[in-house]
Amino acid sequence: MNRLTGRNLTIAYGNKIIIENLDIGIPDKKITSIIGPNGCGKSTLLKALCRLLPIKKGKIALDGTDINKSASKEIAKKIAILPQSPEVADGLTVGELVSYGRYPYQKGFGRLVPEDVEVIDWALQVTGITEFKHRIINDLSGGQKQRVWIAMALAQKTDIIFLDEPTTFLDIAHQLEILELIKELNQKQQTTIVMVLHDINQAIRFSDYMITMKDGEVITQGNIPEVLSSQLLAEVFQIDAELMQDKLTGKPMIANYQLVNRKYSKVEIK
Amino acid sequence: MIDSKLKRKQIIVCSVLLVLLFLAVTWSITSGEYKMDLSAYLKTLIGQGEFKDNLILMEFRMPRMLITLLAGMALSMSGAIIQSITKNPLAESGILGINAGGGFAITVFIVIGQVNPNTFIYVLPLISAAGGILTALLIFLFSYNKGKGISPANMVLIGVGLSAALSGGSITMMRKFNEDQAEFIAAWMAGNIWGDEWSFVLAFLPWILIIIPFLFFKSSSLNIINTNDQTAKSLGMNLDKERLILLIISVILSSVAVAVVGSIGFIGLMGPHIAKSFVGPRHQLFMPIALLTGAFLLVIADTIGQTVLSIGTIPAGIVVAIIGAPYFLYLMYKTNSI
């Protein structure tokens, strides 16, 4: 079942069309990864799917209703987003930012009710940042900041979470930590996850479903073992890669990869 | 989720400011041409004063003082909101030319309008607000850079330019005036607090009583606008609508103030910045401090202007500019806009 679907989407910045006539369905309660080269439109698609970017044509439906015609606060109770490298006002603390995740549920002066406080504490706890609650966000490291933003998204208590490159700026251990956290959320809370990742092996390991994009088009979408092939990787990324079985997970992994043709380095470096 | 230490700090800062404000008001009222000494002032305040002191306090000094306090609050609060919604720490109604826009509208009104002295004071805020809103929209139109949004420095440059053009326009039109009208406009542009009757308080107070609580009501939205656009939208905020409403409201607030006190800048810059330096960017905490700071600064500036020269007075707007301009340069340096 797909609660969230996009039909016939055309997405543009001004007159510059990035994505044309694209169809997409996000499987419920699964982890979906979007992969593709830089500038192919992954962030653009993600933003459109969560109504941060208006679409030119087509329809995005959540539970059968057009998201661009629904009340924005109602959508915010169903979809949370972790944007690519967000900024925040100086002097704001971790606890405060996470509490903003309750905004869609608030009325009037925006006082936090006991339920809000409970959810905020839970979000801080599962992301392991309870001890940072009173710290200033801009004083934290990249990895800590990333967890704060994830906690804010969690405080929205949504069934669907979008994450645009949640592991950039993180070292390998912190990358795994974030991805494990996402996986746990999916397993324990049945949260539908859609994320953009650049590391193909991580995408394979941590997701059930994969969407590959190139030049604003979806090349394939489907369950992980089935959609992957050496030909796909050659077509999308221009790499020559071998697919092997990951001993740890039993899933495929790419190995021994190199560029099909070294198009960027035709000029010889002396 | 706000740290209770910070809340305590806010209460302390507010209390200290209230005391300072009371002292400033006392200083202001007990100085001036007719010297009312401290004990006479305090007695009059609690209703035990002599007839003459009572008359001077209640009929002349009190209304003017209230107008000064309210205008200081309005200008500071308006600056705070404009800074938050534009994410521009240098924005403020004076610097952006919104005050000049109000002044221009008032000048046009005096030239072409039928000025009825009885209703004049009640119409003035409306005229000023209309001019202010138009100017604000022009600034946004001119400083909007497709693809890049609005850059703080650009906005200030366009504001300063518009401000000069509008003031120039007002001065040109003044040639059509008789001496009284010309004098009024000149004093207005210098920021001379001229409203000194209860009717002015009456014309001004309702705006304050409606707009300021409304802005406090919006403080959690304002906090979220202050994060970043994507976050605000993803939390379900109708960002464009919210921004437009807040912009119009804050422009009305400053325009109404300048309609009764003349063109006074920089209060909207200093008030919020000083307030944020104590309690950070949370609106529900810094806005009360900004209100008190704005009122305090304007009372002090006005009193200095009234007393420092042995002959004549200096308009409050000029005194504020003498303090405010260096502060503006400092902020500009700090935000790396030059």
Ligand SMILES: Nc1ncnc2c1ncn2[C@@H]1O[C@H](COP(=O)(O)OP(=O)(O)OP(=O)(O)O)[C@@H](O)[C@H]1O
């Ligand atoms: N705000 C914008 N205005 C105009 N064009 C944009 C804007 N944002 C992105 N683009 C363009 O849209 C295309 C797709 O960009 P997008 O950010 O979706 O790529 P991406 O797949 O997320 O890339 P990356 O892996 O580098 O994050 C690019 O050609 C980019 O230059």
Ligand SMILES: [Mg+2]
């Ligand atoms: Mg991207």
